[in-house]
Amino acid sequence: MSLLDVDGLVKDFGGLRALDDLSVSVDRGELVGVMGPNGAGKSTFFNCVSGVVAPDAGTVRFDGEDVTGDAPESLAKTGLVRTFQRTRELETMTVRDNVRLAAPDQRGERALPALLRTSGMREEEQAVRDRADELIEAFELDHLKDEYSGALSGGQRKLLELARVLMLDPEVLLLDEPFAGVNPTLTNEIAGRIADLNDEGMTVVIIEHELETLTELVDRLVVLEQGSLLVEGEPAAVLADERVIEAYLGE
Amino acid sequence: MAFDNTGRNTRRNFLKAVGAGGVAATAGCLSFGDSGGGSGTITLGQPAAQTGDWDFLQPGVSQATDVAVQQINDAGGPLDREIEVQRRDTAVNPQEARSVVTQLVENDDALALMGLFSSEINPLFDFLQEQQTPVVTPWPGSGYLDTRGGDMGTPDNIDDDQWVWRTVIGDTVHTAGGARRALDEGNDTLGVINGNSEGARSWADGFVAAYEEGGGTVAQRVEVSLGQSSYQSALDRLFGSEFSAFAVSIPLEDATTLLSDWSDGGYGRQPILSDPLAQNDLASQVGGDLDGAWAASPGQAGPSFDSFVETYEQGGDAELNGWTPPAWDAMHVTALAIERAGEATPEAIQQNLGPVSRDGGTEVTTFAEGKEALANGEEISYQGAATPTNFTNFGNVFGPVAINVAGGGEFSQEEVIPAEDIRGLVPEDEY
Amino acid sequence: MSLLDVSNLDAGYGDLQVLSDVDLTVDRGEYVAIVGPNGAGKSTAMKSVFGIADRQGGSITFDGTDITAHSPERVIHEGLSYVPQTENVFPSLTVDENLRLGGYILDDVPESRREAIFERFPVLADRGEQVAGTLSGGQQQMLAMGCALMLDPDLVLLDEPSAGLAPDLVDEMFDRIDDINEMGTAVLIVEQNAKEALRRCDRGYVLANGENRYEGGGDELLNDEEVRRQFLGG
Amino acid sequence: MSVRERLFGDGERSGGSAERAFLVGGVCLLVAALLVFTPLAVTVPGSSFVFIEVGTLFVIYGLLVLGLDLQYGYTGLVNFGHVVFFAVGAYTVAMLSAEGSFAGVALGLPWLLALPVGVVAAAVLGAIVGTTSLRLRDDFLAIVTLATAEIFHTLFVNFRGVFGGNVGILGVPQPIADLAADSDTAQIATLVLFGGVTIIALGFMTRLTGSPYGRVLRAIRADELVTRSVGKSTFSYKMQAFVYGAALAGFAGGLFALYNGAVAPGFFTIQVTVTIWIGMLLGGASNHRAVLGGLAIIMGLRLLSRFALEVTPVSADAFASIRLIAVGLILVLVIRYRPAGIWGDERELGVDS
């Protein structure tokens, strides 16, 4: 059974149909790329799956459970985590706090332990701190860790966002254009990390325009057009598909 | 209620002994008033409504206070010292009033307070007791003060004193005069419309109580909130009932709106106005329909009212209102109390307010007369501008009630119900 | 001299630089397309011409006037108009009112111009009182173009006019653009539908990664293997 | 690196100050207890009384501003009716504990029972307002809270049988004044006791906001969607911040009633809300000590400005208006030139000056 199973998703915005009977499924451990021209519905697909918007029809199943329309926070708690296309940093918080925030199920996030500063809470916070610093270091942001994230450059924000979601130790990671606005060196680096995560067993779905990187990275490509599935399959085969070329170059 | 006043004395002594140090240094630098015990200027405090809901009434009260101070000082001042009034804004807010009172008493060394409204006094009553400083105020009509305040008839003993005195007639009393007249006119059923501020309500409560006591029936009573652009709906509701006259108790500005609405609506029937509404402005704004409406007003009918008005008008052009003559009286009676005491302290004033005002002794209408009589070893009885100013045991005054009738765009006095008649309306120990 | 001359343009949003060293020209009456993969900076190039994106370096001249530092409300006075990709009509205003605002900067818009627009976009003609927000996507796009043409500009900038349109409407849209260009108005178009755009335009630019990649005649680019590869990352 | 720093790191930058607050607050409580429960009496110079008076009000309002800062400074909730929770706490305590009030309900129950009920009442009102309104946009929340405060003010004034109308509820017990040796001692004891309470509240707030809990609140202020997408139930946090702030205000109201001995609508006007908002912004939202500092400045300024009357050439009437004009101008100028307040962090609040 697939880990993430999207079936017959429909979403209208006003008169515009952003998703039109879209069905996609992702298996555990897979690394899937989602591509398609602008307006094909890629981000809406992510938004519906991650609970940011509720689909008008269709179901989203995660690990066998029907999670259609569930709130983003409950999805995130069950292990389905996403990033945003235009990075959304908590600009009024430091890099460290951005990353630490994402640590799940902390006792210190409840008022009473926070007030009493229980030893359990402190130990937990220490662990969170170590893990966050590890991630920050891994993404080479350690020289910036006390900076407010509002001061970061575009590429650094992408890294920070990745570090933040990894703090959640997600089962499925939905990445919305992780390479946009990132220089080639960094792109390769991020790609490498994503590959590593996938090797370690994390399921990853990536929306990306940077086809060169994407095709090298993913196991499978899903191409959307006009809100529905156009083609899916091995990257090479997909790219050779006439329908895909047409979708990108026009008829 | 017993209050230990040693605390206060020690505090003052402490100040004298230590001088300035710590917080006292800051405060000392900022304190400009002289200490009240020795010679020099005598400072009195006036918590005032320079901003806030009733600020339009303050100019008259300020002017009356200032001309009184001027006249008293011209006559040599109590104990041959100058009086000075320190006026501070409370915005008619009890919170502000609390700190203003503290500042006046503690920093300005005011020996008595010549102000405070019902809405300030009532919730601060305990606090005011702790100040152990007489409050001689021209403002409050509240029924709450009917049985609170004054010296309990024992001037020498301040242990049982409650330090609030008012030189204005309590609503309970003068409304009784109004109610009596309403009944005399043959109105056995009335409508009542009043604002929901404390002053307006307290008048209406007093009036209704006295009226019903006298056998009248209130067919309909409508409360309205202040500051509305129209009172038509409330009037419509009021006049849905049958009655021959209706009582109006709401501040002047709203009353003008309300009575203009009433006039426009052609509801008819005769208005009976609460005391502060006997103002020519109202009569001229509302016009001919108001002719025949009357207000039972205290305060403009005391024995020395005419000489007060003469002096008052020389002091400026602030409008005279129902609280203006009582402000004058408050100042005089306080100055006389100091003169009689022979010392200027809060306790001395508290102990002498009764003796200089109550019946018995030479009747005096000005400070100069009083000072002279006291110098001759006579007892005096101050005859005020608003009332004869005979303080009851609870620090209240009775006075004649003047019936002012509207006609031709102004009010004129038609009848005066003597103080004695009014006194008869209220049992001895309830006011 | 070119009508529009963009040289060495660096541009982006705030700290973010999207374009570096981009050159573009459009001659009077010319039909020029900018194509390139998503995220190549095509729209940014157009927005910086109109003063919406932040211009970080280089220069932009239009009809001999340096407009590098002009705000949008000044640029429009120079004789170019711009049709944004999305949110390009005022949804709570009627079609008529939208068109009226198209000619906002003119003291007086000749009635003939409105009629010419209705002639070109007949679907708008009988919807003058309809609120724009209730129009279909295609109709809104037509309206947006109509608004841009109210000024009878020398150059019109079109940002992905075919995006989100049903396939049959796409053709019509391109036909309308051809009409506009044939009437003598220069057109600069950013298109995802590269094939169609390149087929119809006089000249095209391929942008990738915020830089000029290729430049040439429309057909020339269309048939270039390198360009095809560029798109599909091969 | 000290052991504590090692343990808490920079995220717990306020850890030390919380402990210090508990210590100072505790000492204050002890001193107050000493003053209240022993025959010990102190005498203070009369001229400092007004400072003690305003100081007592300041520490009560301090509880309000701390709660408001939790709501606005940390969580970004625009509460324009904070005074209503203060009022509900005060009225509840007053009505339960008062004896022989002139008007309104006075049940004469022990004040020790009334005080917690007052806190709960304010918290419940906070929960009701929160449940219905926290999903609304910022400025609508402002309107709903403002309207709630106005509704309650109207109820207090109009339902005389219950709330005593404009007179309010009188005859509320004043435990400190009753226990202390004399009124000077009672005043000082009140200031020290309430001051201690406020400092302890400051300590709790510092702990709360310096912990992962506070991190979530700040994240909600920065971007609620991101916070949700990393698995935090933001609505629940907003609700908590709102209810805690309301409860703290209710507690402050209860203290006020027991200190003043009476409550009346005049104590709970929109002016209170405005004062604590100005104090918070002046000091710098999202910084507990700064908001207290800001509040101290604005209240101190109002007090000191009264002293300035003697040295100004204008009449007392004019002066009263000029004072209020000055307060308005301060608010305008702070927002324009120091949007993060005097001690606030511009990066923390995301504003440019």
Next chain:
Amino acid sequence: MGLAQNVIFGLVTGSYIAIAAIGFTLIYGIVNMINFAYGEYLTMGAFIGILTVGVLPLPLPLAAVVAMVGGGLISLLLARLFFTPINQTGPVPMLLTSIGLGLVLRNGIRLTAGQSARYFDTEAITFRFDGLPPLSVGSVDLLGGFFVTSEQLIVMGCAVGVFLLVHTLLTRTDVGIAMRAMGDNENLARVRGIDTQRIRDSVWVLAGVLAALAGVLLGIQTNVSAGTGFSQILQILSAAILGGAGSPYGAIAGSYVIGLVLALSTAFLPAGMTGISSAIAFLILIGVLLVKPSGLAGQEVREA
């Protein structure tokens, strides 16, 4: 108690509020701020009217025009001094600035104009319609006779005139259409060459003009003092929010709802509760916000 009569009272009250609320809501929609100092704009307008009548002296209608012109100019001046410089800071700082400005203006007016109320000298004529048959349901008379005064007719007439003029302005003139366009999408407005600052200035002027008119009308019906406008601000604000903030047509609807609620609740609430009519208006506001946060008019309303 006649329902018809109270409906008329409600409509009159609604008319004052509506004239002011249109200005308030336009500021909300286009400048994106809640202007808490707006009540003081009414007060200033009323005082200019009083001054013009008293000092120049001009007849009342002309004085009203002078007040409107003055109100517009003052509004623009205040916006330039206080609000335009912080346009970019967001709604909360703008709201707080307006609270500060309100404090300054209110007390400034008190300082210069004194504390006592002023009155316009006017005469009202009352028109009665007594011939109507009662139509009773319980104690409520649905029809019944009613009256209306010339002042009330003037107020309602002014309101209708204002609605028509504002409607014309917003639908027939470039400036007005541009105002609505800015409420929709400020960036696109700039792309169309609209000088957004000029439009914002126009909105301030319009809001000032309307506030001054409302202030003068209010002054004629009641009186003029430093607190005149402040006592109305919560009702104006409620009406604007109730109608769907930013929509002038919604504000008109909201104003009449508030006016009718005030009148009918005063007339028909149980005895002893008549003083709480303003609280009822707020309750309705809260209720509407909870059920339909976008207000009565929803997001976009074209026709009233």
